[in-house]
Amino acid sequence: MSDALRFAYEASSAFRRSLPTRPVGAQATLLELRAALGRPLPETGLPAAQVLAELVRDATPGLVAEPGPRYFGFVIGGSSEAALGADWLTSAWDQNSGLYATSPALAVVEETCTRWLVDLLGLPADSSVGFVTGCQMAHVTCLAAARHALLQRMGWDVEQDGLQGSPRLHVVVGDEVHVTVPRALRFLGLGAGRVLRVPVDGQGRMLPAELAKVLAGLQGPTLVCAQVGNVNTGAMDPMEAIADLCAAHDAWLHVDGAFGLWAAAVPGMRGALKGVERADSWATDAHKWLNVPYDSGLAFVKAPAHHRAAMTVSAAYLIQQEGEAARDAVDWVPEFSRRARGFPIYAQLRALGRRGVADLVAGSCRLARRAAEGLAGIPGAEVLNEVVLNQVLVRFTPPDGGDADAFTRRVVEGVQAEGTCWLSGSTWHGLAVMRVSISGQDTTEDDIDRSVAAIRGIVSVH
Numbered sequence: 001m002s003d004a005l006r007f008a009y010e011a012s013s014a015f016r017r018s019l020p021t022r023p024v025g026a027q028a029t030l031l032e033l034r035a036a037l038g039r040p041l042p043e044t045g046l047p048a049a050q051v052l053a054e055l056v057r058d059a060t061p062g063l064v065a066e067p068g069p070r071y072f073g074f075v076i077g078g079s080s081e082a083a084l085g086a087d088w089l090t091s092a093w094d095q096n097s098g099l100y101a102t103s104p105a106l107a108v109v110e111e112t113c114t115r116w117l118v119d120l121l122g123l124p125a126d127s128s129v130g131f132v133t134g135c136q137m138a139h140v141t142c143l144a145a146a147r148h149a150l151l152q153r154m155g156w157d158v159e160q161d162g163l164q165g166s167p168r169l170h171v172v173v174g175d176e177v178h179v180t181v182p183r184a185l186r187f188l189g190l191g192a193g194r195v196l197r198v199p200v201d202g203q204g205r206m207l208p209a210e211l212a213k214v215l216a217g218l219q220g221p222t223l224v225c226a227q228v229g230n231v232n233t234g235a236m237d238p239m240e241a242i243a244d245l246c247a248a249h250d251a252w253l254h255v256d257g258a259f260g261l262w263a264a265a266v267p268g269m270r271g272a273l274k275g276v277e278r279a280d281s282w283a284t285d286a287h288k289w290l291n292v293p294y295d296s297g298l299a300f301v302k303a304p305a306h307h308r309a310a311m312t313v314s315a316a317y318l319i320q321q322e323g324e325a326a327r328d329a330v331d332w333v334p335e336f337s338r339r340a341r342g343f344p345i346y347a348q349l350r351a352l353g354r355r356g357v358a359d360l361v362a363g364s365c366r367l368a369r370r371a372a373e374g375l376a377g378i379p380g381a382e383v384l385n386e387v388v389l390n391q392v393l394v395r396f397t398p399p400d401g402g403d404a405d406a407f408t409r410r411v412v413e414g415v416q417a418e419g420t421c422w423l424s425g426s427t428w429h430g431l432a433v434m435r436v437s438i439s440g441q442d443t444t445e446d447d448i449d450r451s452v453a454a455i456r457g458i459v460s461v462h
């Protein structure tokens, strides 16, 4: 190995080794990072070893211990050794993975992962999968397939003729829809502002009776977007009732399961998502709960023909596979040239096995319940959600009974600065909350207890 690559390997290893003990949040300010990194582009090049050494020196204070065991912000997930190792190999192999012809090994790995994933998540066996950058692009991919299918039924070829003059397509979402869904609709020309929003219950679950009312007022092609795993509460929409309504209305049912869909990999949790397998498309992430490095999302479509029709492309110079002979990734994703992101997923699924995936998901949920119990024991703390998955929402009232919104925000900032763990703030039904998300595979009970103790200490001094 060259000195430069040996250095990169050693610096990566040192960072990983530091994860359990380093402060979780970034240690440098914006101005410090600009002073260190914001240098002019050199006129002539520098040796690779020097460039990498300076990058590590200058970037490290601005890194966040996201793959570490006490990062509970947003919904992030760590990265396992198997997945990280495969990710290193993916970069070293540097395969353009758009076509079978450009990386036969990747094509077969992705087709194998497709089979494993639909089985693991209990989705229809013939579903197709696109390996995309994240759940955002999984929505774009799935909703493009929906747009194709719904308009084709009306005799309209959206791929050829676009949306100008097309039949109206209705889009229905729950009021707690994740922002990436309207953004995908925007990209697809369906207009984020034209969606019909269905009221939700106190946990953020779509109310089927309200959905029924909305659907009763609609005629023509309709797309319904449900959610398993609310980004704040972890709540799941009642999928069986929603699937019944969509079937009766002949609507396309899409599911945002960015992290919540993984509950389907746990035999004891499948009941909570019952009906999810009756949808037409599902978007999820591998880089969250599966603990694969960024970027890695998954777009599943029940009817491969609609998926392929929405994504495929052809050109005279491409060597493409006929029919289903072999997999050309360009047929299933919006990207053309792309990273071989199937390798880390393949490695992680083999490293965990079916039982390991289930244990990872169930284990995070158990730790979330432990965190909720610990946090509820802090004076003035109140857990606002039913802890059904890996998310906990806590709110803190100050000892003098004063402004709980301001106090909760101060506690969140205090926790972020203290460094034992890192969590983000959010707003739930107009109330400021601290949001705890447990999705890293290295988190232990001790990490939860240490974090709760640190939060208790911060509440007591603020």
Ligand SMILES: *Cc1c(COP(=O)(O)O)cnc(C)c1O
Pocket: 075, 133, 134, 135, 136, 137, 178, 180, 229, 230, 231, 256, 257, 258, 259, 285, 297
């Ligand atoms: C994270 C998340 C998304 C977006 O996923 P990305 O991988 O960040 O694109 C969508 N929906 C939900 C519910 C999420 O938690």
